Amino acid sequence: LVAAGVQATIGPFSSQVVQELLPLAEKAGVLMVSPTATASVLTRQDDAFVMLSPSTRELTHAYAELLWQRGQRRLAVATATDTRNGLYAMAWRDGFSAAFLALGGVLTAQQGFASAASTAYGDVVRALLDSQPDGMVFACGSVDAVRLAVQARKQAAELPVAVAEGAGGEALIALGGQAVEGVVVGQLHDRSSRAPRYLGFVDAYQARFGRLPGYHAVLSH
Numbered sequence: 001l002v003a004a005g006v007q008a009t010i011g012p013f014s015s016q017v018v019q020e021l022l023p024l025a026e027k028a029g030v031l032m033v034s035p036t037a038t039a040s041v042l043t044r045q046d047d048a049f050v051m052l053s054p055s056t057r058e059l060t061h062a063y064a065e066l067l068w069q070r071g072q073r074r075l076a077v078a079t080a081t082d083t084r085n086g087l088y089a090m091a092w093r094d095g096f097s098a099a100f101l102a103l104g105g106v107l108t109a110q111q112g113f114a115s116a117a118s119t120a121y122g123d124v125v126r127a128l129l130d131s132q133p134d135g136m137v138f139a140c141g142s143v144d145a146v147r148l149a150v151q152a153r154k155q156a157a158e159l160p161v162a163v164a165e166g167a168g169g170e171a172l173i174a175l176g177g178q179a180v181e182g183v184v185v186g187q188l189h190d191r192s193s194r195a196p197r198y199l200g201f202v203d204a205y206q207a208r209f210g211r212l213p214g215y216h217a218v219l220s221h
Contacts, residue, residue: 015039035219060095076128
């Protein structure tokens with residue numbers, strides 16, 4: 001893209017990839033505009049990157065306040081720490097932890113895991129449950145959130161579960177089914193909006209692609 005003389009890009013979509021490409025973009029003078037990258041470590045810098053979504057700092061504060069209002073005082077957190085999701089997930093975990101502790105909450109356990117089919121997700125959930133929390137929080141993407149939610153339903157079906165908004169795409173419901181019923185997940189756009197501009201986009205997107213747009217599509221548009 002630099003060799004082709006591109007002046008700006010829409011994307012990357014992942015905080016991890018933004019971090020990897022930013023030095024090159026800075027050197028080449030290429031502006032990067034991301035609809036969906038949110039890691040707070042990428043904010044408040046005078047650089048070649050523009051973030052369009054709220055950062056994990058704002059998002060996690062909203063989560064902490066909501067779960068506190070729901071009476072949860074002891075939470076256990078599982079975080080994807082691999083190179084694919086780690087930058088976002090760990091920024092989310094750190095932001096949430098700071099906000100929840102500031103409210104007076106207790107973090108009973110923090111368990112890292114690799115986003116991989118070989119990961120023993122049942123063991124991750126078991127480690128959280130051993131700390132006797134009154135709720136679990138998963139900082140990860142959709143597929144990991146589903147795998148953890150399945151294990152949570154098997155081991156502690158009545159315990160409240162919340163997952164980071166980054167897991168809140170269509171895959172969460174499509175893959176999770178009943179395992180994600182009742183899970184708290186933030187949304188980066190109003191799916192029930194009746195605004196004419198939004199409804200027009202939904203109709204056009206569905207006509208072209210045969211499915212409803214997810215938050216990546218909405219924010220990119």
